[in-house]
Amino acid sequence: MGVQTTLDAVASAASIVDAMRLADDLAFEAGRDPGVRTVRLLRGAVRGDDELVTIAAIHALAEVFDGEAGRLLVSLLSDERSFVREHTAWALSSGLPRIEAMARLLGLVIGGGFTGMIAQSTLEQWSGAMPEALFVGIESALLCETDPEARARLVETLGLVRESFATDPLLRIAADVDEREPVRVAAVAALGQRPGAPRVEKALRALAEGESFLAEVARLSLVDLAPADPQETSAHREGLSVAQLFLHADIDPQLSAAGAGDNGGIATLLVRLGNALADDPHTGIRRVITLSRGSIHEAGGDLQTIRAHVEGHVYGHIPLLREPMSSAAAWPLRVVTRRGIRRILRAAGGVDVLHLRMADVGALAAADVARELGIPVVFTVAPDPHAVIESMDRSGALARTDFGRVDVTEHFWFRTRLVQRLAANSSHTVFFPRARLTEDMRRLVGIDMLAHAERHTVVPEGVDLATVDAAVAEARTAASGGTVAPAFAQLRALIDELPAERRGLPLVMSVGRLHRVKGMASLVSAWANGPASAHANLLVVGGDLERPSVDEREQLDLIARVVPEEQRAARGLLLPGHRSNDIVARWMAATRVGMPGANAAGGVYVCASIKEEFGIALLEAMASGLFVVAPDGGGPATYIENGVTGILTETWNVAALGTATDAAIRAAQSETDSDRAERGRAMVQARFTIQQMSSALGEVYRTVAREEQALVELAGTLS
Incomplete structure (x- = not known):
């Protein structure tokens, strides 16, 4: 279509959801036709009053591998509009590392919040290509920063630099009794990701003595440091082991907190469903592990329980190392959530399928862990936040001219892209019934359910x-x-x-x-x-x-x-x-x-x-x-x-x-x-009924596990 035509289409789209979908076309066209005029067009769009077009143009710039486009993106990290800074930090992750952007990205990390998480994620992606520069930047920032929460975020980012030269500063901060607790906790948690260094284990063992919060974090880091047992495959066990996750709830077998905070219907559903899957021999499921947030006290005991129970419905709690917060505010917990999920799945000694349901920080982190451990993912796809955007658009509560400012709070753009990414990378997708399901999935989410229909299943939820x-x-x-x-x-x-x-x-x-x-x-x-x-x-x-x-x-x-x-x-x-x-x-x-x-x-x-x-x-x-x-x-x-x-x-x-x-x-x-x-x-x-839901999902899990086993066997024959 061309950059100009596609940009016009975004600007004149009938609805906000349509414009967001067309933004992908704009990014594609910009990458296909880089050059002076493309950059000029996108620069003008970024400066306009249509905030939806502004965001689309920022992400399109990231697809233009051109020096001028790169310099423009870096300059936008200093834009007075917060949504522009946020989307620029995200867009930069699509391209090559740019050392001139590092200081400003670290500034966003210091600022925290969702924007800080986005900036940290970009820096993590860049850390493999320029670890020394990132290390120096963080060390310099720590010399100037005094706020303990900001320092903790910098230390957490330092922990994402995998090279050995980052270990000494982490050890020093972890042992520094004059450092505030959040900063030391970040360093201790990061040390658990550095296996093969005896001095790290020695330091953690010393810190793990006692009953302080820091000691409890050190004990979990020692668990992280220990080598995992070889991952079993479904061929070595009778029945499958399935993990299901909803981070933003205090899930317990008694459902004692239903309706509080984020403990909505999903918390009730996962308890009932886990019981039904594990109790019904026809599902082929031997063990269900339900993961949710919890205290650091619960986390250690859960690991022992999960190791000891190879059947039934068991629970694993992910310690967020701070007070629980709503799903909308929890994005900065990406790294600590990822570590907690990895710890539980490693303790499980073999998980055949991981089922994700929400486009939240839990799913974002869990998808990374599943990819690392080679666990196939089943994802329940819902047009969320797509349907919310559409409703707000129709009611007048959301408009193009203020979309960016609303997006800073609601993260609509990121969440819609996360849904698409999770669906695209899943072994199987599950859908709720809708009156116009196929049409809505294509129109709102961009999923063609008729393509590879064998990988899509409609499964209604069930009640007890x-x-x-x-x-x-x-x-x-x-x-x-x-x-x-x-x-x-x-x-x-x-x-x-x-x-x-x-x-x-x-x-x-x-x-x-x-x-x-x-x-x-x-x-x-x-x-x-x-x-x-x-x-x-x-x-x-x-x-x-x-x-x-x-x-x-x-x-x-x-x-x-x-x-x-x-x-x-x-x-x-x-x-x-x-x-x-x-x-x-x-x-x-x-x-x-x-x-x-x-x-x-x-x-x-x-x-x-x-x-x-x-x-x-x-x-x-x-x-x-x-x-x-x-x-x-x-x-x-x-x-x-x-x-x-x-x-x-x-x-x-x-x-x-x-x-x-x-x-x-x-x-x-x-x-x-x-x-x-x-x-x-x-x-x-x-x-x-919950039994019907259990039966349908059991078939999905068995299919995914069979396909995964076939892939493993094929890889073995080719090696």
């Missing part, structure tokens, strides 16, 4: 129907005057705090993380400012109310603007915070069945997410017999019969959400039999 059915049975017993389980007593106590005139109303219930994508504040606004609040109370389950994260605090503040805290009871708003999955199941059942004197039967469930790729909580609600409200796209549109088992609506539109919520309550309250409830449950039983 036994838990749901038990909860409904208990709710009916309690409603008829029988035994009242503690979960129902807790819900009754919440409702008893409401004024008398609001007791006995049905409930509108919603469960999920307090995050803007989940739309909880929008739901409160839709309910409070619409007709639904007159004849139903709202129960929002989720969030850590005592120690809210940044995202949770944002949603709580937005909720307080609509319904001030002191008015919640009077207006019928219940915010109990997060609850375990078992309690949530019982509260859903009580929302449907009712509790005499507390809430009327015939409540509804509302999912207000801007986008919902599938919707575990929605399925649990339908299995409980609840009438539901859900987004009119993504997964829910494939299993909700609009106007029959629920209402599909534009959840990003507060007015539409309020209208749909009121209509749902009226529909549920007008029912005279259980036909609709039974229809919803039957649908879940027929299509969406």
Whole structure:
């Protein structure tokens, strides 16, 4: 098409997602036609007001192997626009190392955040070609920098220089009692990546004495330093060993933190799925290892457990060496996450398949480890953040003129490219059902599911129907005057705090993380400012109310603007915070069945997410017999019969959400039999149980393992 034509196409694209896709064409054309005019065109685009075009032009410049293009990119590291500096640091990783950019990239590392991670990643790629220059640059920066967190980032970057001359400074910093703890921790963690040096092991053993945090880090570094046992292959074991990862949750077998922070439906799913895979002999899975974040105390014990258990469902925690943070803020933990994942997978003594699901720092780090250890990857592809971008574009919340500034916070560009990269490099891709799956994957993500269709599988998520059915049975017993389980007593106590005139109303219930994508504040606004609040109370389950994260605090503040805290009871708003999955199941059942004197039967469930790729909580609600409200796209549109088992609506539109919520309550309250409830449950039983999901994924894992084994055997015959 040519650079000018493609640049025009990016600038005039009908949507932001389309423009982002066309940016790849622009980069290709720029690389194919380097020269003075190409650089001139891209320079003009970088200076324009269309921030989407600016970003596209920066990445196109990186494909022009020309001295002028390189000098322009380096100069952009000093641009006053933060998104320009960030994307330039990323774009530079595509080309040859440029020593004149090193000081500015180190400056970005010192600044930290996502931009610092990007700059550090670029420097890591360059370190093999110019280790001495990077070493000198870091040493010089350390002489001038006093902030301990910034120094720690520099030391971590120093640890990525693999040459032996970087070892002495790391040893010196690790042993320096006058150095602040974060800096020493970074040095000790980096020493674990330097095998074959007796003095390193000796230093770590000395540091590992005692019970301090630094000593615990040193003990893990000694584990990293030890040579790994030869990796077993599936041919040497009965059954496969599968690892699954979700970094941003505190996952435990009891699901005790469901709904807090980032502990959403995925945390519940991985526990249920891991159990189902390991328990069903027909899956061919002998052991499932579920990886998530955790404390350094948990990490050491997990390694022993994983080594000792060659079957069943076991857990491995990745110590992030700092307080947990949201997925959006966790990108700077790339290096420490990579080390933690590698440590667990090495301790496992052989993993046949690694399943990744999110385009986050955990998947970014895990993909590197899988490549290093030769583990095939299965990746669940979802149009995320593509669908969010599209929704925000349609609603006017995101525009070309401010895309770059929003991207600094949301990292939309990086995450879309990460999805594409993970999908392209995976042995097999898994998809959620969508109404227009093939079309959406091609249009939003750029994946042609018809090409090599044998490497793509559609696998719906599943729910534990036994838990749901038990909860409904208990709710009916309690409603008829029988035994009242503690979960129902807790819900009754919440409702008893409401004024008398609001007791006995049905409930509108919603469960999920307090995050803007989940739309909880929008739901409160839709309910409070619409007709639904007159004849139903709202129960929002989720969030850590005592120690809210940044995202949770944002949603709580937005909720307080609509319904001030002191008015919640009077207006019928219940915010109990997060609850375990078992309690949530019982509260859903009580929302449907009712509790005499507390809430009327015939409540509804509302999912207000801007986008919902599938919707575990929605399925649990339908299995409980609840009438539901859900987004009119993504997964829910494939299993909700609009106007029959629920209402599909534009959840990003507060007015539409309020209208749909009121209509749902009226529909549920007008029912005279259980036909609709039974229809919803039957649908879940027929299509969406955890056992069905386990069976489908078991077949995927077996296929991937067979293909990998064939590759290993072929390589053996050719060697």
